[in-house]
Amino acid sequence: GVVEMMLDATGNYTKALTEERLFVWHASLFPTGLSGMSIIRVGSWRDDSSGPMQVVSGPVGREKVHYEAPPAGRVPDEIAKFLRWFEQPGDMDPLLIAGLAHLWFVTIHPFDDGNGRIARAIADMALARSEKTGQRFYSMSAQIRREHKGYYDTLEWTQKGELDVTRWQDWFLNCLLRAIEGAQETLGAVLGKARFWERFTHEPLNERQIKVLNRLLDGFEGKLTTTKWAKVAKCSQDTAYRDILDLIGRGALQKDAGGGRSTSYSLIIE
Template sequence: MFKPNFRYTHTIVRVLAKISAGREVILNSPLIPKWEIALRREAIIHSAHSSTSIEGNRLSLEQVTKLAQGRKITATRKDKQEVLNYLKVLENIAKLIKRSSIHEKDILKMHRMVTKDTLDNPDDCGVFRKRYVVVGNRLTGEIHFRPPRNEKVPGLVRDLVDWINSEEAKELDPVIEAGIVHYEFVRIHPFVDGNGRTARVLAAWILYKRGFDTKQFFCLDDYYDSDRPAYYKTLQSVNQSTVDLTKWLEYFIEGVNVSVAAVKERVIRLSSERLRKAKKGQIALTERQMRIVEFINQNGRITNRDMQKMFKISDEGALKEVKKLVKLGVLKSQGKGRSLHYVLQ
């Protein structure tokens, strides 16, 4: 059976404590349902953009957002399909595996969903690779990593799945478990293509299933995409003789910490004392109105012109957006004429 090798360093223990504290703040903050939906939606869109971008997808965050909204964009069919696939997987993560345990067929299902209509050979979709592959730079020919031979793949995946279902795995912090599974899946490299995306989906599923990210607020993929060389370098730095995952886990856990800290900061702003009035009545603010509140939190004030630029709307449209917030007592107006602006109540 697969048995991970790592040490609990001071860094790992310290960062896990920070993650736990940040997560508690998020879970105990008074957010109205509308804002929770918006935070989840934004995290899914960012994850879809970053996870596909890491592997060469050329769509911008703006284009991914439009796709998520069902709008048309100009891009290659493959780039669009990769993003649509990833969005669908994350949006349905709660339904991916309904059992308490995971099986090899679930891994194949994840890969099939991630790579649908995107592979050069459709027969490779949702099927373990039947040939030897190497991981490297296609342009320079440099080999970064040599995965196990293809005949070993089914057994290695079975060992990993057995470990995920074991009591040993369940006794670990969910973040540690997700980091271990992420690395081991990439090391096995069970598919011809789409291994990284499938590994990241599997890690996200573990965080969801273990109760760490049930609201899907966190986006780890932004951290990897912000410094791709560091992501690949840390993956490749694991000694293949000892497979000591300590340094990789320090990197992975810091990524979770960065994501949790970003969400915590945003949640604190949204659920500040000045917004309690709206929360008490469970008023369903629109996503635009939520962005207005966030803009003021960041800049201290907002004008009609700011809103026109932000949403590409008319002066009348901007006024309509803030009227409800003023009526609720969330915002108040200051100044007159050209100096008119809005601040939090």
């Protein structure tokens, strides 16, 4: 489904984007020919047999139409124009190509369903082409899903406007920036954990220590005390205290300011 489509889009980014490839992607999203409980046309353009293609929300009888796509009869020609441009976009900045490709495809809305997912795959394909690699640490598709409200608001504003895509491109580029920054933060955390554990390669820890340290590295809520250690590790407080003292001796933990019954401990990250 989505995974196979994304892998093809980014892994085979040098291959041309064609009608046939779009049909294969669409068929992979709906292998049963159903979208929910509705039968849809799979691997072919929509025909508007049940009325114009509209993006709507709200209860029955009080629907709000956010966007109405071009009539089905125009889809083949519109897609042909889009595909010609996508393969030969001229001297436009590659990042702007990715943003415009997403907007253009989802505005045509050529399929009964799955247009947004395919538009995201096309954008990721364009980004892979711009970087000349299918391997990336960030996912624009995932970031758009996380920011779906801003995405739909900006998309609706642009589609109801007068061909000015500035606001859309601004949102798209900032969304891309947030995707990259988020990936860097995640990668930094992963590398930090790796460096932490490297310190104990030749000094094995017991299972309780490994379990609690992992919790701390992943973001432990509140302060670590012997009581919390005992609860997480499912051991006595005496055992918890011995585990903690051992890690203080190894330079993995340090005693926080204060003391008595409220004594707490924190990680030492080098």
